[in-house]
Amino acid sequence: MTRKLLINVVAGLALAFAASLPAQESGAPDADAQSRDQFRQLDQDVQSLKKEVLDLNRDLFLLEEELLFPANSQVAFFVSMDVGEYFKLDSVSLKIDGKEVANYLYTDREAGSLLRGGVHRVHMANLKTGDHELVAIFTGQGPQSREYRRGATLNFSKGIGAKYVELEITDRVKKQQPEFVIKEWE
């Protein structure tokens, strides 16, 4: 065994390593070129598959909706929040014409998404044309972290074509209380 041989083995490793970049490592150009090409080819295949699967998901999503909720009878119920200073949403339950149809419990992540402007489609239903009554019960934490449970009602008429109903939670700054409003999405 020679001293030089040993030094060279580790020195080579040390220098190769030291030659890497601080934030993002970069291998030796020649050694990595083939591997990079292979990775790139695979990555392009994955990209192409992603596109095809997404397009297929779009078609399936539309098929599912049209099959399960035809436009003529479709009613979609959305939950939204505006500000949310005075209310932390835990759950929403819905009754249509006296019958409970949905009971949704929100995770922190979902409630956070609502607070940032997301709108949640909480329920889809098929309803006959004519008059209907919707009752929504919101539960959560109100001002001073007190348990809060409030209801809101909307009488609406279902005509021909899809209908969208919004269950909106807003802040009433003057009263420092949350407000729950149901309205037809205009």
Added chain:
Amino acid sequence: MVTARAIVARCCLALAFLAPAAPALAGKDGPAPIVVQEPHYGEILYYFYQEDYFPAIVRVLAAQEQGQLATHAAEAELLKGGLYLSYGHHLEAADIFERLLADNVNPEIRDRTWFFLAKIWRQRGYLDKAQRALDNIGEDLPEDVEREAKMLQAQLLIDGGDYDRAIAMLQDWKGRTEWSRYAQFNLGVALVRSGRVDEAKKILEELGGIDPWNEELTSLRDKANLALGYALLQSGQPHAAKMPLQRVRLEGPFSNKALLGVGWADAELDSYQRALVPWMELRGRDLLDPAVQESMLAIPYALAKLDSISQAADHYVNAVEAFYEESGRIDRTISHIESGRFFDEFLSEDPLDSTGWYWRMQSLPEGPEARYLFHLLATHEFQEGLKNYRDLNYLWSNLDRWQQSVDVYANMLETRRLAFAERLPRVQETLARADIDGMVQRKLEYDALLNDIEQSGDWLALATEREFELWGEITSFEKTPALAADIPEAGEVRDKIRMLKGVLQWGLEKDFQERLWRIRRDLRETGEALVETQRARRQVDDSMNRQPDMFLAFDQRVYGLEPRIETLKMRVGDAMAEQRAFLQSIAVGELQAQQRRLDTYTVQARFALAAIYDRAATVTEAAVK
């Protein structure tokens, strides 16, 4: 929704990839808020904010297909680009950005977008695309991002072997932030790679003496000292090499190599006793590290130099045994990885609750493989490969779920078709019984009759049944023969009858107009109901006629989607196998390199041992003689 939300989507947030990297953008200086005006747009944001990029993209595509994002068309397209990028679908994202970023977009957002695309592309090895993206950046990046973009440019030049331009760029670096230190280091790298080692040494010397203020800079300093120390060792300057090597922290990612180097510097200076100090320190450390492996040979080498032959022989024997055991463990690990179970285990340990470009594997699954592959995690290729593998696995599960759903939809369609076929004759029979045309005819006859009654003022025609009976009774009384007698009693009855008749007629005439109006109203309502019935009937007829076509259209969609799912599932499965093979080849290649190094060390140890035995035999032989 027309009311303005206080919490609304911001245009810049549409560029999903900017959110974690540039939270300041969401602050008061960000672009003007956008009011969510369509529920479907809000729904996309709902998934986007939860970082569920795949369902968010599906909803954008579906909503766009159905024209449900008309008022958010521009934001939705930009959001889609951001979602694609966050999901790691960078080629599709770039297509969108290339279309949208040309105009109508805040210049800072445009520049940031190109910067992040460049960053992703470099990580994924698309160096040409990364360069084009950097070329698109204008002058609107914030200062910190601009520095990072400049560094990225230098890295791309180094990647492409254009060291001179990289050196020129890095030498010109201004400012005293930590980026300037990175620039200094990369300058050293570029100088080393272009063969200008002496210049590199100066740079590394300066960097090795900095007073770091955070962990990253401390690590950078260690790295610079290590590189400098070994460069000096290689150029035969062991004394000078010791100082930078001793500046490396005793505990850190570079400490083992530094300790080994310090030992070699002493050995070069013939101070074997001193060399043993750092090498002995290495003995208790992880044998996976090449520096530790090499120290196992360096120690007996020094002992032999110090004439501790017997101790040296013992250490060589120990080293050979340790290398043999380690090599065996690596063999077993390679077999396990090649069996394909390793990557499935790591998928099962890391549920696919999220996918996308931001995901990073923080730790490998537990097991003997983890310790060998730990540092692979630091490489872009392995991380990006793992991301793709995860994404493919997600796609496969997604397709598998849809495959089951489509089966259900096919059954549902069949059930509906059967129910339709069963009900159709009954409905047709009922409809045939309902003589709507006859009803319309009768309504028209009533209209005509009412007109006659009105024109003739036939108040009796509008009498109720009871009134009509009364009228009949009264008129029949009038015709009673006895009443014709000329006697006072008969006259009195006639008067009464006349009075009754008059009262009845007066009432009927009085109510005539009102009754006429009420009957006309009822007839009009009946007419409207008949029109509605005719319309409904047409709808029913139309629906009955169209239903078979609708079933056929749904059939075609359902049965057309089934093979698409199946084909894609197979292709995703194949791609997973290829991706796994690629990751396996990286991992196995890494392990084989470790094994080769161990083999080299084993051979060296055996030779050294043989030399020692030889020397001992010669000495004994000489003594006997």
